[in-house]
């Protein structure tokens with residue numbers, strides 16, 4: 001079940017004033033969605049729009065941790081299919097997430113939203129190395145924290161990284177921002193007749209092998225009772241709406 005807001009720097013009465021449902025969130029941004037109208041890579045318009053929406057959350061006192069995917073640049077599995085060593089491909093994929101995080105930080109800072117990039121792979125002189133307690137301190141101080149380089153290990157995805165970081169930072173919820181409206185009974189990109197779920201349990205997602213999130217990530221959130229909400233980032237206002245308790249996308253929890 002989605003929990004009420006957890007303890008942190010702002011008081012209950014402050015949260016009451018802004019009426020946000022969550023105190024601290026982990027937002028997973030799809031790398032692929034960053035391409036927007038561009039042919040490849042990153043569309044600055046998408047970054048600016050996301051920065052605006054994230055800024056609205058910061059403005060009402062919500063602590064925002066972010067994991068960005070890398071699918072717009074490199075995916076290890078795809079590179080491996082093309083003949084590359086899998087681990088090398090995964091390293092390239094993780095480095096792609098650092099590039100996306102740097103671009104997102106740039107957009108946030110241009111919108112005067114204080115933000116930090118931490119990397120699971122040490123990259124001295126470019127970004128800070130991930131350290132949980134430091135990350136939590138930044139969040140508590142109101143900075144947006146971008147957790148990059150996934151888990152730092154090959155054979156994982158940024159969905160797993162998002163769930164892992166969400167659990168580590170004691171987020172109230174993992175919000176998976178994607179290109180579709182939520183979780184469907186089949187891939188809506190390939191099946192126009194797919195129907196959307198409002199709610200699913202972890203076990204239903206696992207049993208039905210619903211492909212919106214990898215199964216390792218679902219096992220992790222199930223084991224730690226971390227609710228996940230999948231929603232459409234291309235729908236203006238959806239992020240703020242769901243943080244305020246509105247109905248958006250699909251909720252996955254223990255039921």
Ligand SMILES: Nc1ncnc2c1ncn2[C@@H]1O[C@H](COP(=O)(O)OP(=O)(O)OP(=O)(O)O)[C@@H](O)[C@H]1O
Nearest residue numbers: 030031032069070071178183184186187189211212
């Ligand atoms: N049952 C399903 N319900 C919803 N979406 C599904 C389902 N099965 C497959 N998908 C596909 O999963 C995609 C969501 O993955 P998305 O690209 O947002 O995440 P990702 O692959 O983790 O991101 P990245 O681009 O960072 O690698 C949707 O675009 C959708 O087409």
Ligand SMILES: O=c1ccn([C@@H]2O[C@H](COP(=O)(O)O)[C@@H](O)[C@H]2O)c(=O)[nH]1
Nearest residue numbers: 069070071076090093094150151156158
């Ligand atoms: O913990 C991780 C996270 C990611 N990778 C590699 O990066 C790419 C991009 O991430 P997406 O989740 O697909 O957006 C991924 O395909 C992996 O190759 C990783 O190795 N470990």
